[in-house]
Amino acid sequence: xxxxxxxxxxxxxxxxxxxxxxxxxxxxxxxxxxxxxxxxxxxxxxxxxxxxxxxxxxxxxxxxxxxxxxxxxxxxxxxxxxxxxxxxxxxxxxxxxxxxxxxxxxxxxxxxxxxxxxxxxxxxxxxxxxxxxxxxxxxxxxxxxxxxxxxxxxxxxxxxxxxxxxxxxxxxxxxxxxxxxxxxxxxxxxxxxxxxxxxxxxxxxxxxxxxxxxxxxxxxxxxxx
Numbered sequence: 001x002x003x004x005x006x007x008x009x010x011x012x013x014x015x016x017x018x019x020x021x022x023x024x025x026x027x028x029x030x031x032x033x034x035x036x037x038x039x040x041x042x043x044x045x046x047x048x049x050x051x052x053x054x055x056x057x058x059x060x061x062x063x064x065x066x067x068x069x070x071x072x073x074x075x076x077x078x079x080x081x082x083x084x085x086x087x088x089x090x091x092x093x094x095x096x097x098x099x100x101x102x103x104x105x106x107x108x109x110x111x112x113x114x115x116x117x118x119x120x121x122x123x124x125x126x127x128x129x130x131x132x133x134x135x136x137x138x139x140x141x142x143x144x145x146x147x148x149x150x151x152x153x154x155x156x157x158x159x160x161x162x163x164x165x166x167x168x169x170x171x172x173x174x175x176x177x178x179x180x181x182x183x184x185x186x187x188x189x190x191x192x193x194x195x196x197x198x199x200x201x202x203x204x205x206x207x208x209x210x211x212x213x214x215x216x217x218x219x220x221x222x223x224x225x
Contacts, residue, residue, distance in 0.1 A: 004202040008212050022147040027139055030146075034134040037142045037172055038094070038127070042083050046171045047127055049092040050077040072123035090132035095124040096167065104163035109180040111156065116163035125164050141165050145174040156181040185219070 002017050014020025024030060041047045052073075073095060086092075100119030107113050116122065126135040134142075144152065159181050169176050205215050 001202075004206060007206055008202065008216060027134075027143070030139075030143065031134075033142050033146055034128075034139060035089075037138060038089050038134070041096070041127065041168075041171060042086070042094075044171065045083070045097075047094045047096050048077060048080045048083050049086060050080075050095045050124075051092055052076050070122075070125065072119075073125070075124070078124060088132075089128040091130060093126055093130045094128035096127050096137075096164070096171075098122070098124055098164075098167060102167075104166050106162060106166065106176075106179065108159070108162075109151075109178055111159070111181055114159055114162070116160060118163075118167065122160055122164060127168070137161060137164050137168060141168045141172070141174065144177055145169070145172070149177050151178045151180065153180045153182065155184050157184060 002015075012018070014022065014025075016025040038047070050073075077095070078097060098118040102118040103115055104118060105113065105115045125137055127138040128134055143149075162179055162181075166176060168174075202215065206212075
């Protein structure tokens with residue numbers, strides 16, 4: 001991906017290929033950062049251990065909120081009070097206990113005012129998986145804070161994730177960046193472009209002989225820029 005971005009003419013001042021003041025940049029090397037955040041959340045009572053299986057959740061949930069969103073957690077383990085007994089997060093899932101009824105509001109730089117209600121639009125979400133890997137929501141919040149990110153640009157399918165992440169930032173006393181959520185780029189059939197659709201990857205277009213400028217022009221038209 002780094003090679004393909006460089007081929008397009010995109011340059012950056014720091015990263016895994018060129019270093020920088022906020023190294024390391026690979027999440028596999030940033031475990032201690034995530035563990036520190038997990039310990040702070042556990043000590044303050046924001047998270048709790050959860051032993052529910054995927055089957056338990058599938059049986060309890062009537063339907064997920066969106067096609068790509070996790071179902072609202074039914075609360076089976078929410079009343080647990082044994083979080084302090086865990087020295088390490090491994091072995092169970094860890095969920096953030098959302099403040100039911102709290103309104104999470106932010107102004108997206110592209111899509112305008114957004115508002116979500118905790119406990120209604122989303123429930124207690126994962127911050128650490130039982131296989132001892134930090135979940136997406138926690139990892140990106142910790143990384144953005146540590147790397148002093150001031151603006152996040154990503155797809156509109158992650159708007160609700162922003163609300164979850166704002167709760168984590170509040171709990172960890174992190175400053176919130178600004179957000180710019182782009183409309184998703186879709187193919188002729190309406191399917192959103194994703195890594196699994198290799199026929200439309202930058203690498204595929206590059207190897208087919210298409211010039212970098214034409215790829216950029218095409219991406220601009222698809223995105224409506």
